[in-house]
Amino acid sequence: MLAVGTWAAIQSGMSGSDFMDDLERPLPALAASPPVVEPPGTPRLAERVVVAIIDGLRLDVSRELPFLNELRARGAHGRARAQYPTWSRPGYVNILTGVPPAHSGVRTNHYRTVVRLDSLMDRVRAVGLRAGFASDYSPMPRLFLRQRRVPLDDVDVSAMDEGTAEAWRRAIKSDVEGDFDDPRYAPWPGGFREASRSVVAAGDSLAVLLVGAVDAAGHEYGGAEPEYKAAAFEVDAALRAAVAGLDLTRDAIIVIADHGHTDRGGHGGLETLVVDVPFIVAGAGVVPGATLDVLLMDVAPTAAALLGLPAPGHGLGRTALTALALAPADAARIAALDSARVRINTGVVDRELSGHRAALLARRAVRAALIAGAAAMAVLAAWLLRLRGGLRLDVRVIGVGAPAFFIVYYTLIGVLGERFSPSLLPDRGHIAWELLKYGAIGAGVHIAVGWLALRRRLVLAERLAAANGIAWVGLMLAMVPAGLLWAFFPAPYVEVPGPRLLIFIPAVKVAISCYTIAVALSLLLEVIVFFSRAVDPRVRVVQLERAIEKARAQADRTGKP
Ligand SMILES: [Zn+2]
Known part of the structure; x- marks a missing residue:
C-alpha cells in the first residue's frame, strides 16, 4: 500500500503542480487561423486614444473616484464584465485583442510565452501609426x-x-x-505618473497605460478595506496627472479594469464584485451620457472604432456603438463587420471545441475501464490481505479514521477558500501551494484521529491490521476520484474547467499527496507501536494489567462476573 501510495503521491503531486500550466494554451485555434481584418471605412473619431487599465479596480469603489467621475460626467460610462477566469494577464490580453481567456489560451498569470493573436497594437501599426505603453508592471510588452x-x-x-x-x-x-513602439516601465508610485505622462506627451495614436497598485492593495488588505480605497484614490490622481496633456475635444480616453476584488481580496472566479468593472469612454467621438453594459472583449473593437480602424482580427467582441458619435450608416457598417468577424471566429473556436470533445469521448471509455480494473484489483488485494489477517475492515475504526482527512481538507477549502472559487488564490501564487496548506492540516488530523481510534485495540496484530484498513479505505477514497478526473477531465484543457472544477481538480490531486503522507506517517507510528510493545514485555504487562483492572471494576459495578 505504501508503494502504491508513494507512486500515486508523486504522480498526483506533479500533475497537481502542473495544473496551472496545463490550463495555458500557447497556440489556440484562433492564433493559427488568419485574422479577420477589413477596414471599416468609417471616420477617425479621435486623434489619439488612451486605454487606461486599472488592475483590480472594483466598480463600486470606482464610483467614488473624483477624476473617473469627471470623465463619466463628460462621456459614456457603465460596466464591463470580466470574462472567466478573471485573472490579470487573461484580462489584459482580452482588453487588447478582444479574445476572452477561454479562446485566447491565456488563462492564468502563469502564461509565459508570446500571445500570437491579432492585437489593437497590430491594427494601429498596420496603418503606420504608433502604439505606446507605460506601466508599473513590466511583463506586458513581452506578451506581445x-x-x-x-x-x-x-x-x-x-x-x-x-x-x-x-x-x-x-x-x-x-x-x-x-508590439508596442514605445514600452516604458517605471515603478509605482512616482515613476508610473512620469512614464505615463511622457508616453501621453509623445503623442502616439494609441497609448496603453497599466497600473497595478490597486490590485496589489486588494491582495494585501482586501477589496472592502480602507487601504484598498486609498490606493484607488491615489491611482485616480496619478491618472489625472498622466493624461493632463490630452485634449479631450480631439482625443479620447477609455478607462477599464481587468477584474475587481472580493471583500477579503482575490479574484479569478465569478463573484459579482470580481466580474463587474468600470468602463468609461470620454472625449472626442463619444456620445455624452450614453450608458454602457459590455463584456471585456468589447473594449478592443471600441477603441479601434474610435481610431477609424478595423477591430483586432481574432476578436470575439463587438463595438460599443451606443457610445460612439457615428452616422447611422457608419454604425451599421461597423455592426455588420463585427458580426461577420464574430461569426468566422466563433466557427474557428467551435470547430476546435467539437474536435477536442470527440477526442475526449474516445479516450474516456478506455480510461474509465482502466480505473474500474484498478479499483477491482485493489479490492481483490484487500480481500486477500484480509484473509491472511493483515487487514481489518473494522467499521467503527474506519468510520472515524478514514474520512477525517477529507472532511477537514474539503471543509477548509470550502470555508476558507470561498466555496471552491479560484478567487481563493493569491494573484501570482500557485494553486498547489495554497491547497497544500489545507492538506497539511488534514494530514495532522488524520494522524491524530487514527491514533485515537486505534488506541483501544489491545491485540497488537489486530491494531496494525485495523490501521491497514484505514489506510486502504482512505487511499481508495483519494485515488478513485483522481482516476475519474483523469478519465473525464484530463489535461490539456482546451475547455477551461468551471470555477468549482478549477479548484476541485487540483484539490483532488493534492489530496492524494497529502493523504499518502498522512497514511505513511500513521502506519509508521503503528509499526513503531507494534514493535516497541511486542519487544518490551513490561509495557505489555502493564497494559494488560490495566485492562484486567478495568474489566474487573466494570464487572463489580454491573454485578456480572
Ligand atoms: Zn490580482
Whole structure:
C-alpha cells in the first residue's frame, strides 16, 4: 500500500503542480487561423486614444473616484464584465485583442510565452501609426512580441545540421520586436505618473497605460478595506496627472479594469464584485451620457472604432456603438463587420471545441475501464490481505479514521477558500501551494484521529491490521476520484474547467499527496507501536494489567462476573 501510495503521491503531486500550466494554451485555434481584418471605412473619431487599465479596480469603489467621475460626467460610462477566469494577464490580453481567456489560451498569470493573436497594437501599426505603453508592471510588452520576418512555425530546425540550425535559432530569437513602439516601465508610485505622462506627451495614436497598485492593495488588505480605497484614490490622481496633456475635444480616453476584488481580496472566479468593472469612454467621438453594459472583449473593437480602424482580427467582441458619435450608416457598417468577424471566429473556436470533445469521448471509455480494473484489483488485494489477517475492515475504526482527512481538507477549502472559487488564490501564487496548506492540516488530523481510534485495540496484530484498513479505505477514497478526473477531465484543457472544477481538480490531486503522507506517517507510528510493545514485555504487562483492572471494576459495578 505504501508503494502504491508513494507512486500515486508523486504522480498526483506533479500533475497537481502542473495544473496551472496545463490550463495555458500557447497556440489556440484562433492564433493559427488568419485574422479577420477589413477596414471599416468609417471616420477617425479621435486623434489619439488612451486605454487606461486599472488592475483590480472594483466598480463600486470606482464610483467614488473624483477624476473617473469627471470623465463619466463628460462621456459614456457603465460596466464591463470580466470574462472567466478573471485573472490579470487573461484580462489584459482580452482588453487588447478582444479574445476572452477561454479562446485566447491565456488563462492564468502563469502564461509565459508570446500571445500570437491579432492585437489593437497590430491594427494601429498596420496603418503606420504608433502604439505606446507605460506601466508599473513590466511583463506586458513581452506578451506581445512579434516575429519580424521568420514565422517560427515554418522553420523546421530539427531537419537541419547543427550549425545551420543554431544560426536559424539565433536569427529567429533576435528577429522579434515588441508590439508596442514605445514600452516604458517605471515603478509605482512616482515613476508610473512620469512614464505615463511622457508616453501621453509623445503623442502616439494609441497609448496603453497599466497600473497595478490597486490590485496589489486588494491582495494585501482586501477589496472592502480602507487601504484598498486609498490606493484607488491615489491611482485616480496619478491618472489625472498622466493624461493632463490630452485634449479631450480631439482625443479620447477609455478607462477599464481587468477584474475587481472580493471583500477579503482575490479574484479569478465569478463573484459579482470580481466580474463587474468600470468602463468609461470620454472625449472626442463619444456620445455624452450614453450608458454602457459590455463584456471585456468589447473594449478592443471600441477603441479601434474610435481610431477609424478595423477591430483586432481574432476578436470575439463587438463595438460599443451606443457610445460612439457615428452616422447611422457608419454604425451599421461597423455592426455588420463585427458580426461577420464574430461569426468566422466563433466557427474557428467551435470547430476546435467539437474536435477536442470527440477526442475526449474516445479516450474516456478506455480510461474509465482502466480505473474500474484498478479499483477491482485493489479490492481483490484487500480481500486477500484480509484473509491472511493483515487487514481489518473494522467499521467503527474506519468510520472515524478514514474520512477525517477529507472532511477537514474539503471543509477548509470550502470555508476558507470561498466555496471552491479560484478567487481563493493569491494573484501570482500557485494553486498547489495554497491547497497544500489545507492538506497539511488534514494530514495532522488524520494522524491524530487514527491514533485515537486505534488506541483501544489491545491485540497488537489486530491494531496494525485495523490501521491497514484505514489506510486502504482512505487511499481508495483519494485515488478513485483522481482516476475519474483523469478519465473525464484530463489535461490539456482546451475547455477551461468551471470555477468549482478549477479548484476541485487540483484539490483532488493534492489530496492524494497529502493523504499518502498522512497514511505513511500513521502506519509508521503503528509499526513503531507494534514493535516497541511486542519487544518490551513490561509495557505489555502493564497494559494488560490495566485492562484486567478495568474489566474487573466494570464487572463489580454491573454485578456480572
Ligand atoms: Zn490580482
